[in-house]
Amino acid sequence: MNVTTKPNAGDAAATPKRQLSDISVMVAGQGGDGSLTIASLLSAQFASRGLHLYSTSNIASRIKGGHAAAFLRASVVPTGCMGDHIDLLVAFDDEAVEMAAPNMAPDGIVVFDASKGAPPEGILADTIQVFAVPFGRLAVRDLGRDLLKNCLGFGIVSRILGIVDDAAESSLRQRFKRLPAAVVETNVEAFRIGLSHADEIGLGEGTSPWTVDEAEREEHLMIAGNEALSFGFLAAGGRFYAGYPITPASEILGWLQRHLPKYGGMAIQAEDELSAINMATGAALTGTRSMAASSGPGFVLMQEGVSQLGSAEIPLVVVDCQRAGPSTGMPTKVEQSDIGTMINGGHGDYPKVVLSPANQGDSFVIGAFATNLAQRIQGPVIIAMDRAMSQDSTTVKPFDLEGITVDNAKRLTREEVLKLEEYKRYKITDDGVSPWAVPGTPGGQNLVTGNERNEWGLVSAEPKNRNKMIDKRARKIETVRDDLPKGCRWGDAKAPIGLLGFGSAGPIIERAAIRLAEAGTDVQVLRPRTIWPVLDETIDFIRQCERVYVIEYNEAGQLAHTVSGAGAPKEKMVSLRKYDGTPFRAVDIANTVLEKEAAE
Amino acid sequence: MNVTTKPNAGDAAATPKRQLSDISVMVAGQGGDGSLTIASLLSAQFASRGLHLYSTSNIASRIKGGHAAAFLRASVVPTGCMGDHIDLLVAFDDEAVEMAAPNMAPDGIVVFDASKGAPPEGILADTIQVFAVPFGRLAVRDLGRDLLKNCLGFGIVSRILGIVDDAAESSLRQRFKRLPAAVVETNVEAFRIGLSHADEIGLGEGTSPWTVDEAEREEHLMIAGNEALSFGFLAAGGRFYAGYPITPASEILGWLQRHLPKYGGMAIQAEDELSAINMATGAALTGTRSMAASSGPGFVLMQEGVSQLGSAEIPLVVVDCQRAGPSTGMPTKVEQSDIGTMINGGHGDYPKVVLSPANQGDSFVIGAFATNLAQRIQGPVIIAMDRAMSQDSTTVKPFDLEGITVDNAKRLTREEVLKLEEYKRYKITDDGVSPWAVPGTPGGQNLVTGNERNEWGLVSAEPKNRNKMIDKRARKIETVRDDLPKGCRWGDAKAPIGLLGFGSAGPIIERAAIRLAEAGTDVQVLRPRTIWPVLDETIDFIRQCERVYVIEYNEAGQLAHTVSGAGAPKEKMVSLRKYDGTPFRAVDIANTVLEKEAAE
Amino acid sequence: MTKTYTPAEPIWCAGCGDFGVQGALERSLIDLNIAKHDVMILAGIGCSGTLQNNVGTYGYHALHGRVLPAATGVAFANPDLTVIAVGGDGDGFAIGAGHFVHSVKRNPNLVYIVMNNSVYGLTKGQDSPTMDSSAAEGLDSTRLALSIPGASFIARGFSRWSAQLHELTVAALEHTRAGRGFAFLEVLSPCVTYNDTYASWESMLDNLDEDPDYDPTDLSMAFSRGVALDAEGRMPAGVIYRNDGAVGKEAPPSMAGQDLNPAQHLDAYRGIMNSYAV
């Protein structure tokens, strides 16, 4: 027999069946081991059970053949993040076990590819069941191809989770439906070999140790933040995009290159980020709704361009898909350490708005909102994404496509221009926004410049004019302030303890709050979606609470610094920071809060 | 007679002679009218009387032939800034009078070139004496050259100020000493023609309306901030500079191109700012003390490079000679609106120090200090200059050249490296600084990278290592914190009203404080020289005062925002901001404070 | 008619070469009968980068070195405009060198006029990349352009040779307006204040337009002629190289004029959304 189990695995059927309403799975091995395949097969299974999903991956910085891990969470209630622990690990090698061990749930299960030997000793808690099956060896022996170990493994895994064999097989057929029939059959055969080995180790159909709940969520999308954001931009009339490849922003370029041409638009790969933002600026000058995106290193290269947008009053959406810095840092890791540069990265004072979606689905809403907002303020609107927000996928409600509008704001039509007596590009107005005639409009000729200039657009350094122009531009933010996206609130507004955080940390913070509430601690949560200007809701939230934990992915406490700079009382804030590149866990946040509160 | 005077000018000799201990002069006309010549002749005169000087100029943004004004202040006590009013205006055209009028002292004097007609009516207060003399016409008539009107004008002006004719003539000879003898004589002749016209309008030698005090200051230098800063860099061992022309930073490139080669160094004009900072970084990697400078637009282009310095731990001095933004803004105007980007412009968290000289002379001290400090923290040290600090000249005490040291900090010698068992570039140390072996050292081979890396310099995204590395880098600032330059204090530390401001606003704020004290208001002043990290002295200053006026040249209140972000109580701060490109006046600051205090 | 801004008086020093460039451009726009509201002039930063204020068309003052990306964005987004980028040699060949290379390669439909004076005029006279100095020989921008696949129109004028300059400007505009792509015109435009080269440059120029043996469609000839002239301390003027460029290539769609009403695309958007359904 090729199948071995760790002593403590015992007879699966003997232990009482566990019913899971929330399960986190990790599948890991060398790139090419097919971790992603098993994860996506499971994903389809869980989806068909109506569960809410969240998926992420962790690709080492090796170029090829490095270690790769796929993570998947399925739950009856939506969570928007990974669980605190891994319940089920499918490990193709020792490294996978080592990586997962610290996060394994004590009552978890490990399925281990024992082709190269038994699982590593002494690193997994004794309470964890281990099923060691030589997937690879069996796949080679029975079918002559190592690669088929995924499908074989999927057979075992589906038995552990109590998935009906037929259902599992049909997910598999669905997944490979574009491949030649013979290939599909071989994969199915591998799956069945997996099933028969499952039988041998006591994992017969119907005798699985676990079953996973079903749920009745409505129709959902499973989408990553970069995709949703790009889609939002398109839906709100976005037509020109320029970018330069960089992790984790490249998917935006890819998505828009695929989709924009169908709508008479264009996504262009520029020679660098300087070119990208200036091309997008040029397109924006024609009235075309435009966007540029990058990550930290490229985003700061764009900052002179952002100042120009602010000064010359040109509408553009600029996206920063943050990654762990400084400099090249850890490009595939999560961090929120560009808050300072998103707010202060350009030179001089100019109006700008920094928005942050509350979750992957909200990226659609924020993408569309930003596209219109840029037109309204005729200036830069920055979207703060982060690695996880950008690249992780989760189930979200279908988007309200009918609700999307295209707001032309103060854009003048040809007819409107012709009716004017005179046309001044930088006319001083009460709301700070000047009516806008785009090139090609007869009678609308104007000069756009990043120099200080008079209402006609002619360069002027005259002090009185300068004051008027700076004040005019500053007014634009006041004009839109009330319409800026409000944050997501959770909990009772009278709770003394507040948790504050944004972006991909937000859903985790909310899970922590739920834990705290369950533990009897009275908490409330604010997850701002407008980072700059700092809205009153944020300052008030901090003022109302006795103590606020400001939870963010960076070392310097940039969010805390920002809100206290805007007037929130620093003495009420406790800064919780993580900057090792790995995500928060709700349990750790909750425990830290409990500890600190106990110490108060 | 070609000489006319405004009715109210009266007989100069009749009014009582005024004795000035502090005089501000403006000389203005079309570029080429020689405003700068008259100003520099006056400067030499005042210097020889032992007065303290401050000089600045205001060049319109036209390329040539635009309006140009030179300003000069001479005073018995050092002031470090221009006066509140212009006492004496030498105007070559109407525009000069229009520009000066709002700032003219009520008892001021105007000398007007009446070649093209009488001075403009109705814009000068009636109390102002006007001497209208057709310099240009006289110069053409008597000597055939319009250009000689400067020397002619200088004759009149020297009589107004009670300068002995011989003394004035010898300054003139000194000034033109490099020109051919015949040219010098023509200039002297023009000067004498000026004198004889002075005689005709009652300005005989000895009958001048004003006399200017003499003083006994010690030997002084008259130097601009950019020059002093460059000199400080050189003296502290700076040898490599890379820059790209930009106002108002270009003088640093020019100065170092002239001087560095004599010391085996090099100043290179790069193809752009990206190249400049990366060349300087390359040179710094070899152990050569290096610097790069720019102004706002170029400074933000350098920010990816600054993040790299912070991440990879490379010592470099980076200078931002701020000008009025945003974007191209008003390049020749003063502003301090890059505070945010100096502190937050890069991406990710990394240690950095931002210093600001207290005055032009202190730029030498700060330049030298920064050059050593960069070596000590192996990271970026940013110097915040501003248009006035960079380009204005003032008299300062001679520099303490003997006091300059070259601190090699943790730089390892060849011998030290050979004695080591192992050499790790990024060794974790208590003070956060790792011993440094530069390329060429046997046994010191190492890898320098902006990626996160282990102690050997090999790329690593391992979370524990990451935490250690980020913490190590952050510790560097704590290591040097106590040595960072303290601010300049003025006044009684118990005074309830505080004034806070830095850079070229500092000396003006101090003058305002003197005025306030004279008016019986109890004030104290802090002019920080370390902008980041925010030192305790700043927070304490604000805490100790009842109310602090934060006085700065920008619209957003960036300094106020920075210090409150660092924990200073926002409710105690009153923000006084100016962003029209012109300098503060002590009288305005004092009046605003008085008004606000009265309203309290 | 709606009153718009009054074109500015040039702020150049008397005698600056840039006057000639502006004159040629203004005349060419009239000759070709192009309405001012259909023209967008984008400028870099420099003395040269003020030309856009003086003509009365739509104007944009780009960032230093970034006029080509900005102009490319305009040209792609609104192909109905006549897009003219102008700027200095520092702007184009120092900070903007990378964009120049990629613009020649990308061949967008726009005219690019560089006023080359071999110095940084606006920042008071530093050497630009086209300056022959003791440290390095100056760049020849036309030769650089020749080396880039995609180059479709390369010419050099001299601001004092106004007849030829006018012809070259018209030719550049026609190239672009015929959809052939990027028309690059370097104009030797002396800076009388910091580098007065009227006489020396005039003596160095060899007018290819007058050479019947010169074939501006022969890339190798264009290059070797430049090299040969250089060896004699001379340089070429006139149309140095031209081909049909982008003719035949599909023109990008105009984005600027699109009706963006989302209702018209609802079905398509729903299709995208459904591709994410689970």
Next chain:
Amino acid sequence: MTKTYTPAEPIWCAGCGDFGVQGALERSLIDLNIAKHDVMILAGIGCSGTLQNNVGTYGYHALHGRVLPAATGVAFANPDLTVIAVGGDGDGFAIGAGHFVHSVKRNPNLVYIVMNNSVYGLTKGQDSPTMDSSAAEGLDSTRLALSIPGASFIARGFSRWSAQLHELTVAALEHTRAGRGFAFLEVLSPCVTYNDTYASWESMLDNLDEDPDYDPTDLSMAFSRGVALDAEGRMPAGVIYRNDGAVGKEAPPSMAGQDLNPAQHLDAYRGIMNSYAV
């Protein structure tokens, strides 16, 4: 001997062209007997930009596109080092294009090896500027370099032709170490994962080193040969162009090793100070 870091194992995909480049470089350093502590390898960002970790010399991982300015800084500050810049085609000819032009022009003493695979390997396969695509023909970096006055050594190798690659690497190092200046070596280094061009490129190459009629000191010939080969869908390999470069020019002083004790300069500093005395 002090223990230093252990060179990393390459993280390239099996079959990546970059292995060949590293091999040639390592062998050349041994052949020329250059001590590892006297060598500094600077790299761009990309798959290619990890080579410096694998050799055991001093190494620096520059910012994306900025390896040439950084290497220039090193070479100017410490001329005693053998300075080698390496990187990808995206790094060198997209984001770094401007620096490439100016480095050829400036001709600093360093070797620049570009691993050209016509894609962005590290960011997963986007087209690089050397890719021939439907949108535009790819740049030929050697032709670009030829167009820049100052060019002193231009060669192209192929990572599978290891003998020639080794020779070219040695020649490049010798050029630089003799003080001639900037030695530019483009290596066709296929990306097996995103753009496996081993076969197609091999079939396109014309080895100039084997052509007795080819004169690599003739600039015009170098250019026209490239153009002619291109017309046949081919491209040159070997030494494309070389001259004596900076030989005879005064070498910049070494700054890195200077004794900075300020006391020795006190008099001179006092002189500077006095020039400001009033």
